[in-house]
Amino acid sequence: MTTDASTPSIRAGSAGYVDSEVGRLRTVMLHRPGAELSRLTPRNNDRLLFDGVPWVSRAQDEHDAFAEALRTRGVTVHYLTDLLTEALESPDARKLTIAEVLTDPQLGTDLGDIVGAHLETLSPAELTSALITGISRTELADGAGLAFALMADQDFVVPPLPNVLFTRDSSVWVRDRVAVTSMTMPARHRESTLTHAIWSHHPEYAGTEHLYNDDLEPLEGGDVLLLGPGVVAIGVGERTAPAGAERLSRNMFEAGLAHTVLVVPIAQDRATMHLDTVCTMVDVDAMIIYPNVADTLTAFTVTAPDGAQTQLRVSRREPFLPAAAAALGIEKMRTISTGLDPVTAEREQWDDGNNTLCIAPRVAVAYERNLVTNAALERAGIEVIRIAGSELGSGRGGPRCMSCPIKRDPG
Template identity: 65%
Template sequence: MGDEQHSVTSEVGRLRTVLLHRPGAELKRLTPRNSDYLLFDAIPWVDRAQEEHDAFAELLRAHDVEVLYVTELLQDVLEYGAARDQAIAEVVADARWGERLRAIVREYLTGLDPEDLAHTLIAGLAHEELRAGHGLVYRLMDRLDFIIDPLPGLLFTRDNSAWIGDRVALTSLAMPARRRESALTKLLYAHHPRFAGVRPVYDPSLEHVEGGDVLLLSPGVLAVGTGERTTPAGVERLARQVFEAGLAHVVLAVPIAQERATMHLDTICTMVDVDTVVMYPPVADSLTAYPVTWRDGDLHVAEPRPFLQAAAEAMAVDRLKVIDTGLDPVTAEREQWDDGNNTLAIAPRLAIAYERNTETNHHLEKAGIEILPISGSELGSGRGGPRCMSCPILRDPPP
């Protein structure tokens, strides 16, 4: 272990290794009382969500993709004292607790074996589960509150880390309910033997950047959405980091108009071939990009241009082909909401998509893209599709 390859330079090169998180007990913590805070639109049927996710993973394996799981890697690293101490220290730093409760939680977590500790870090710790709890903070908490919040959003592994070339961007998640996800992912990359020697190119302590906003259009060309989750300051910082590391020569900063169905750039645009995107029609003509380059040791920001035009020029292709979501405005909006744009290419012209987006999938197939459909009736309750649920770690270079 430790000499495995890690490199991703495009969205469509043959996928070899991917990081997933199989949904578990953390989804069972969702209730009508907390689902908004934990960023889920509906309360999923967990057993069915697990069946759907298992089918997704099996489909990847059937196409020779190695599947790694967050929980298994986390259990591995918690065998190491330094990783275990770091994980506990980060959790007990919660300023809501006060000294008395902090000491009690630290003692509780220290007594758990690696499997139970991993479970608690992901599924959270409810007030009533901490039987040793006492003190003012504990007594004034609602009995239905969580002392350690669950992480149902961990299902979307793309958000908390994204590989750019042979470096990993450990992203900085904007929403408070999800910030511990980045800390857990950082723990994996820092301590697991499989990732020995990996150098991060971004850190969760920096300005907000989320992996769903980062598209690797082609080797050396990144598009980074900025809107609800990734801030302009985050795009600027990421651009500086990747330029200094020699990982890119153009970064396209792409402002995203915030609507209810929009969170990340990959909710409106993903790639299915080296020169083809599937895109939400209402933004295809209005989306703009600010080309950012590196000159004389500093960032140079050009005037905004239409996104498709700026992307094609940066990628050195005549034009980007566009496949629409749906056939009419109503269908397009519905299928965009259901992650019709959020496809995962596992090779050029071969992509995984939710089966329910029938019109979008029809358009893709008509354009010569082979679609591997998966069920997402429960997985989609957190508003994420196949791309959101997968963090590629190794892809072949694109043709």
């Protein structure tokens, strides 16, 4: 493509490019829920970060409809399992992913040696399945050692990854580079290893430069919003640490990918675990935001070091929406007012009413169950593509959480 002063330069050969939340979506990575959800029980769902035990076949039907809704709008859908299987043809990718499994302290030396040897025998497709679905004690035929002997039959030698459904969290594209995130919860650590393997070793993406890696300070993709070209908001709270926001900011400034970062403190609470559970962009100058926090959400504006200084420049705390408008160079950030009373607002926020996926300016995918929020979006001129999510939402994630944009039209 040709570039001019108004078009950001894309590195030659880049397979991905994302500089906003609303540029027309061209390519996305999803994960169709599979047998890993069947591993959830009332005994383990809390530890595996689900609020219930989903009906797996219905979750798959809902996800298939989500993917088809994207395809009908011209979006190319890649599945994480397909990309990972292709990446695992690389010996380096196999070594990386198997090594991560063996860092689990519950294995010990004897069982760890057995698990590692077992994983080495698997084909790329079989290894993909084991890494995501997990391996129970009863499924490891040659298990031995003290750790193995003391496990119950239903315990996992390799825990499953039910949250891999939420592909937004483990990696984020910023223009033509990717940030592989560092997940906070132990139940999700391996997810970032899988995306690291994909973006480092898949034939189509192997040349991608990394902005962040999974061995750094806690940082999750649901907390990273690309408000517009050069302007990024990062939530800090339950899942992303201030040090993670600082390092990503510095890396983006040094790479020339951003001129302003807004660091937004959010409540350390399950219902507001990520910034995108509170607000998402639905147009170049508009966002849907949880009304119970709209007037109290604040931000620190962060910019690159000045002159001989090495420290990032950090402003005083100020209201988030005016700070976002100033960073974007617009008069005002429009917010979609739902007119909800506090109780209804809390219910729809819990059901990811504010977690929309924009596939073009003023076109957003949303869960159908959030009736009042969706009606407000439509009154504001936003086309809403409704999808079912009664089972998909049991892990507390909406359409944005379930999607990792790889390529959008430049903003």
